[in-house]
Amino acid sequence: MFEEQVKQTVRSGLARLRGSPGNVTRDFYDHLFKAAPSVRPLFRDDVDVQADKLLDMLVVLVQSLDHLQELVTEIESLGVRHAAYGVKEEHYILVARVLMATLRDHISNWSDQDENAWGMLLDYVADLMITGAREANGAAA
Protein backbone atom coordinates (compact mmCIF):
# COMPACT_ATOMS: atom_id res chain seq x y z
CA MET A 1 0.00 0.00 0.00
CA PHE A 2 2.72 2.49 0.98
CA GLU A 3 5.97 2.48 -0.92
CA GLU A 4 8.86 0.74 0.75
CA GLN A 5 10.69 4.04 1.25
CA VAL A 6 7.72 5.54 3.10
CA LYS A 7 7.50 2.51 5.38
CA GLN A 8 11.22 2.61 6.09
CA THR A 9 11.05 6.31 6.88
CA VAL A 10 8.23 5.85 9.38
CA ARG A 11 9.96 2.86 11.02
CA SER A 12 13.21 4.74 11.28
CA GLY A 13 11.35 7.72 12.76
CA LEU A 14 9.86 5.62 15.51
CA ALA A 15 13.30 4.20 16.25
CA ARG A 16 14.65 7.77 16.54
CA LEU A 17 11.98 8.86 19.00
CA ARG A 18 13.61 10.58 21.96
CA GLY A 19 12.24 10.83 25.46
CA SER A 20 9.96 8.44 27.28
CA PRO A 21 6.66 7.57 25.62
CA GLY A 22 4.94 9.30 28.55
CA ASN A 23 6.75 12.57 27.80
CA VAL A 24 5.90 12.43 24.13
CA THR A 25 2.21 11.92 24.73
CA ARG A 26 2.07 14.49 27.54
CA ASP A 27 3.59 17.03 25.14
CA PHE A 28 1.01 16.04 22.56
CA TYR A 29 -1.88 16.71 24.95
CA ASP A 30 -0.32 19.96 26.16
CA HIS A 31 -0.06 21.17 22.54
CA LEU A 32 -3.52 19.93 21.70
CA PHE A 33 -5.29 21.59 24.62
CA LYS A 34 -3.39 24.82 24.03
CA ALA A 35 -4.26 24.82 20.32
CA ALA A 36 -7.89 23.82 20.90
CA PRO A 37 -9.12 24.20 24.50
CA SER A 38 -12.61 23.32 23.29
CA VAL A 39 -11.67 19.63 22.83
CA ARG A 40 -10.46 19.24 26.43
CA PRO A 41 -13.91 18.21 27.79
CA LEU A 42 -14.04 15.26 25.35
CA PHE A 43 -11.22 13.63 27.30
CA ARG A 44 -11.29 12.20 30.77
CA ASP A 45 -9.71 14.31 33.50
CA ASP A 46 -6.71 12.03 33.65
CA VAL A 47 -5.32 12.00 30.13
CA ASP A 48 -2.33 9.90 31.18
CA VAL A 49 -4.41 6.74 30.91
CA GLN A 50 -5.52 7.75 27.44
CA ALA A 51 -2.05 8.95 26.48
CA ASP A 52 -0.54 5.49 26.49
CA LYS A 53 -3.30 4.18 24.25
CA LEU A 54 -2.61 6.73 21.54
CA LEU A 55 1.10 5.91 21.46
CA ASP A 56 0.41 2.17 21.63
CA MET A 57 -1.85 2.59 18.62
CA LEU A 58 0.87 4.43 16.68
CA VAL A 59 3.34 1.67 17.49
CA VAL A 60 0.85 -0.98 16.32
CA LEU A 61 0.32 0.94 13.08
CA VAL A 62 4.03 1.23 12.40
CA GLN A 63 4.57 -2.45 13.18
CA SER A 64 1.72 -3.34 10.83
CA LEU A 65 2.87 -1.31 7.82
CA ASP A 66 3.28 -4.44 5.69
CA HIS A 67 -0.30 -5.57 6.27
CA LEU A 68 -2.35 -2.50 7.08
CA GLN A 69 -5.33 -3.92 5.13
CA GLU A 70 -5.80 -6.37 8.00
CA LEU A 71 -6.40 -3.45 10.33
CA VAL A 72 -8.99 -1.65 8.21
CA THR A 73 -12.01 -2.92 10.15
CA GLU A 74 -10.31 -2.20 13.46
CA ILE A 75 -9.38 1.35 12.43
CA GLU A 76 -12.91 2.00 11.13
CA SER A 77 -14.32 0.79 14.47
CA LEU A 78 -11.91 3.13 16.24
CA GLY A 79 -13.50 5.93 14.18
CA VAL A 80 -17.00 4.81 15.22
CA ARG A 81 -15.93 4.91 18.89
CA HIS A 82 -14.44 8.36 18.34
CA ALA A 83 -17.73 9.68 17.00
CA ALA A 84 -19.31 8.40 20.23
CA TYR A 85 -16.64 10.30 22.24
CA GLY A 86 -17.93 13.44 20.49
CA VAL A 87 -15.07 13.72 17.98
CA LYS A 88 -15.98 15.65 14.81
CA GLU A 89 -14.43 15.25 11.35
CA GLU A 90 -12.71 18.63 11.55
CA HIS A 91 -10.86 17.52 14.70
CA TYR A 92 -8.79 15.04 12.68
CA ILE A 93 -6.88 17.77 10.84
CA LEU A 94 -6.16 19.48 14.13
CA VAL A 95 -4.98 16.29 15.84
CA ALA A 96 -2.83 15.32 12.85
CA ARG A 97 -1.21 18.78 12.87
CA VAL A 98 -0.50 18.65 16.62
CA LEU A 99 0.72 15.05 16.45
CA MET A 100 3.05 15.97 13.61
CA ALA A 101 4.44 18.94 15.57
CA THR A 102 5.02 16.63 18.56
CA LEU A 103 6.80 14.03 16.44
CA ARG A 104 8.91 16.78 14.87
CA ASP A 105 10.01 17.84 18.37
CA HIS A 106 10.79 14.32 19.55
CA ILE A 107 12.24 12.52 16.54
CA SER A 108 15.89 13.34 16.01
CA ASN A 109 17.08 14.61 12.62
CA TRP A 110 13.51 15.23 11.46
CA SER A 111 13.44 15.88 7.69
CA ASP A 112 10.93 16.63 4.93
CA GLN A 113 10.97 12.94 4.17
CA ASP A 114 9.75 12.19 7.71
CA GLU A 115 7.12 14.89 7.41
CA ASN A 116 5.79 13.35 4.17
CA ALA A 117 5.85 9.77 5.36
CA TRP A 118 4.13 10.42 8.71
CA GLY A 119 1.68 12.72 6.94
CA MET A 120 0.68 9.88 4.63
CA LEU A 121 0.22 7.44 7.50
CA LEU A 122 -1.84 9.85 9.60
CA ASP A 123 -3.99 10.81 6.60
CA TYR A 124 -4.62 7.16 5.85
CA VAL A 125 -5.71 6.39 9.41
CA ALA A 126 -7.83 9.53 9.77
CA ASP A 127 -9.60 8.83 6.44
CA LEU A 128 -10.44 5.30 7.56
CA MET A 129 -11.67 6.48 10.96
CA ILE A 130 -13.87 9.12 9.30
CA THR A 131 -15.19 6.54 6.80
CA GLY A 132 -16.04 4.17 9.64
CA ALA A 133 -17.90 6.89 11.53
CA ARG A 134 -19.80 8.00 8.40
CA GLU A 135 -20.83 4.46 7.53
CA ALA A 136 -22.01 3.76 11.08
CA ASN A 137 -23.91 7.02 11.04
CA GLY A 138 -25.51 6.17 7.70
CA ALA A 139 -26.43 2.71 8.96
CA ALA A 140 -28.04 4.17 12.06
CA ALA A 141 -30.01 6.78 10.14
Ligand code: HEM
Ligand atom coordinates in the same frame (compact mmCIF):
# COMPACT_ATOMS: atom_id res chain seq x y z
C1 HEM B 1 -4.84 9.52 14.10
C2 HEM B 1 -6.04 9.44 14.61
C3 HEM B 1 -6.33 8.92 16.01
C4 HEM B 1 -5.91 7.76 16.61
C5 HEM B 1 -4.96 6.70 16.03
C6 HEM B 1 -6.53 7.73 17.93
C7 HEM B 1 -6.36 6.71 18.85
C8 HEM B 1 -7.11 6.57 20.01
C9 HEM B 1 -7.14 5.39 20.84
C10 HEM B 1 -6.37 4.12 20.57
C11 HEM B 1 -7.98 5.64 21.87
C12 HEM B 1 -8.31 4.66 23.03
C13 HEM B 1 -9.78 4.35 23.12
C14 HEM B 1 -10.33 3.45 22.01
O1 HEM B 1 -9.62 2.57 21.50
O2 HEM B 1 -11.50 3.67 21.64
C15 HEM B 1 -8.49 6.99 21.70
C16 HEM B 1 -9.39 7.63 22.55
C17 HEM B 1 -9.82 8.93 22.40
N1 HEM B 1 -9.48 9.81 21.38
FE1 HEM B 1 -8.37 9.34 19.78
N2 HEM B 1 -7.27 8.87 18.10
C18 HEM B 1 -7.18 9.62 16.94
C19 HEM B 1 -7.79 10.82 16.70
C20 HEM B 1 -8.52 11.55 17.63
C21 HEM B 1 -9.11 12.85 17.38
C22 HEM B 1 -9.08 13.61 16.06
C23 HEM B 1 -9.72 13.24 18.54
C24 HEM B 1 -10.44 14.56 18.75
C25 HEM B 1 -10.06 15.46 19.60
C26 HEM B 1 -9.54 12.16 19.51
C27 HEM B 1 -10.07 12.13 20.78
C28 HEM B 1 -10.14 11.01 21.58
C29 HEM B 1 -10.95 10.92 22.81
C30 HEM B 1 -11.84 12.04 23.37
C31 HEM B 1 -10.75 9.61 23.32
C32 HEM B 1 -11.38 9.02 24.59
C33 HEM B 1 -10.60 9.56 25.74
C34 HEM B 1 -11.09 9.15 27.08
O3 HEM B 1 -11.67 8.08 27.25
O4 HEM B 1 -10.82 9.96 27.97
N3 HEM B 1 -8.80 11.16 18.92
N4 HEM B 1 -7.94 7.52 20.58
